[in-house]
């Protein structure tokens with residue numbers, strides 16, 4: 001992972017921003033580069049409004065003076081800029097390393113387009129090396145986790161499924177006060193099928209697979225950034 005590459009992706013992303021736009025603001029270190037650069041433009045007079053995908057991003061955007069709104073007031077956004085934990089050639093993503101996958105997916109799908117910002121380490125042939133985060137309601141979460149494992153097996157995915165916690169064994173809570181299970185599958189042969197099946201399990205709120213949502217990836221390199229469109 002390269003911080004310089006992340007910053008290069010964020011710099012290139014600013015070329016897509018125009019005055020008057022309504023923007024989804026992602027979560028994570030790559031998205032943070034973008035939000036900070038956007039804050040500089042806003043300070044220079046750029047007129048945009050943002051919907052943050054997490055409390056963390058909301059706090060940062062507020063600190064930088066970026067005007068914020070929410071999806072109730074502004075249900076259609078122009079572009080969401082967000083990071084990813086993995087992306088493949090079809091621009092299918094694994095997201096949720098920072099635990100914000102639910103709001104990230106809601107905001108991205110309320111946008112005319114989602115642009116993913118990444119460094120080169122995020123580009124993979126097959127999704128799944130990064131543990132897939134699945135957000136579950138705390139009630140009955142162990143049963144839900146067993147069903148996740150069963151469902152995943154039917155899609156050729158095996159591997160430990162572990163509740164995310166902090167350094168003191170306290171369960172990690174999302175902004176919506178749910179748990180996250182990290183599923184170490186190694187490879188996901190059918191991301192689309194797995195994503196649909198997981199979301200049918202009672203207790204699963206959503207999972208970190210973003211399928212047919214991103215329409216462009218900006219991958220930062222050591223010298224600049226490459227634009228990648230989804231391959232059919």
Ligand SMILES: O=C(CO)[C@H](O)[C@H](O)COP(=O)(O)O
Nearest residue numbers: 028029030083096097098100
């Ligand atoms: O999905 C996310 C947060 O839920 C992030 O976009 C993802 O984890 C990438 O983070 P980073 O840019 O710090 O590598």
